[in-house]
Amino acid sequence: MKVYKGYLIALKRNVSTVILYCTIFFGVAVSMVYLSNRGENTGAYSQERLAIGIVDRDNSLWSQALEKYLEQYHDVTVMEDDMDELAEAVYGRRIRYAVIIPENFYEECIQGERKVESVTESGSQWEYYVNSRVDNFINSARVYLAGGYTQEEAAENVLDTADIQAQVELESSREDLGIYNVFRFMPYLYFSILCFVLGLIQKEYQNIDIRRRLEASSMTLKNKNIQSLLAFLTVGIFSWILCEGIGIATCFSEFWSSPNKWLILLNGFTIMLGALAAAFFVGSMARTEAAVNGMANVLSLGFCFLGGIFVPLELLTGVVRRIGQFFPTYWYAQNISILSFNETLTDSLKTTLIQGMGIQILFALACVAVALTVGKARRQEE
């Protein structure tokens, strides 16, 4: 087991780096939990009125009903039917959103499937906000019409429902959940520790002279590969115990009272596999210590920023979210969000969780496959 022990001895030499990362993380995590427990952020939400414009091309009962409906929520201005002017108004922020009600609104949008046109900043939060209001209006109208009401009665009822307001009081918000705040950042710890430490160790094994010395030895290739794999798994499991242990120690009672605690640990294990594979990739690609540091920084910070670790997923714009889906951190963040805010997991949530973990494992396999392929090509060049 000489190859296996070699990895562990080298890890022992780098344990100070691991301790440094963990101490900083633990300090930051404890202070975040302390701040969140002061209860200054307990959720209080208020409805926001947006300045929106309306272009009415239909001028019918339903178009006027939609206009009135939106007036109950937003500051509505009737605009000229001029696309340039609408775009300029949105660009100049005089309005946040312009609704264009098409001709034959009833036939095409309420009875049919056509979408109401709009001009707004794509991917913005007000796009979702006003879209959901318009969709609500259309869905309510369809419900009343299907219930046998006449068009006039249906339009009146839809406007009446807008007056009903529910008082929502959240017991906790994202900001004051210790589990979410601590475990959300765990991928950064995994990627940093494993890419820096294992990357450096693995880099030495990729040195052409050391590789040749190993190949020239009497130890079989299979034996060497098995020992390397075992060493990687040992380091991975060690870091998993360490990182999750820090997480548990930071929010001990909250963690043990969570019904999803085992799934949180499992989710941590899958992201650890992703980080382990990334470390293998870094160690196989980098030729110098500086390159290992550079790659480890780019991977850990890049994955965490784009994957919704540092910035919550719901604040990421559409393009970033789509890019983020290629990274295991995105699926980890989605899973940790589900596990933190749902005490009971529905079948659909369970499926999403399994899918997320599966993608993290697939990422790990793909990463190893790419590293092996590039490594083989590089060896053939040498």
Added chain:
Amino acid sequence: MSMIEIRNLVKRYKDTVALDHLNLDIEEGEIFGLLGPNGSGKTTVINCLLALLKFDKGSIKIFGQEMEPDSYEIKRQIGIVMQNVAVFHELTVYENIDYFCGLYVPDKRERKKLVEEAIAFTGLEGYEKKRPKKLSGGLLRRLNIACGIAHKPRLIILDEPTVAVDPQSRNKILEGICQMNRQGSTIIYTSHYMEEVEQICSRIAILDKGRCLALGTKEELKNMIKTGEKVHVEGIHLTPEQLEVICHMPQVFSTVYEDADLTLRFQGTGSHLLGLLHYMEEENLTCGRCFSELPTLNDVFLEITGKELRD
């Protein structure tokens, strides 16, 4: 039967022929030198010998068996010292030697003894707990050697082990190689330093462009060439007539006279310095310095290839 038999070995890198139908036989117990300039194919031969490289044609037999990438029983009896220092920077001197010895010797107690012997052999006592970063170039080279020989192999391959090493460490390394040979190991030693090869090798193969140009003991190699003794006389003033007489002395085949310095090359064996000094006495000629040189492997290489060994 030879310990190593290389037959018609051909290795190509795309359009470049690295080894061109190379044939070599290396006998047990000898220090066999592979001499050649950079790029002559020395390291390629070593890599083929260890089955680290696939070759295009030919065969290699070591200990009477065909060498393949999975010939682990053969590999168990071979020690390799790479051209570049191949050690782990995260491990100490002791751990490095123990690591590489552990690839051959699984028994911990036996390995401990071997590692300690290797440390003593390479003079690394006192450095056991140091990391390679803290070692000088010479000590690093010794560590590199210790990692390759700790398991006491029957065949040791040293690929330019003295590159960028100070003279003191170089002498220590060369002494160590001779000692390993006396203890029963067969050595293959590659270098482009002819003095080293000449000093320690019992047989030498001169390689250039992947071909073996000459093979034999150093005496046999020197006898293959026309050049014998070389005589240099500095600060001598000759008339054209005197120079003519010297040019026609017996066995002189080349004369160079420039800026009062005279260089004569003689054919065959034996010393010709006395004859020249006798003539100078007769002619009342004085000089600054006068000395003679016997042919070196560089002369052999120069005559065979038409270029200096270090070109």
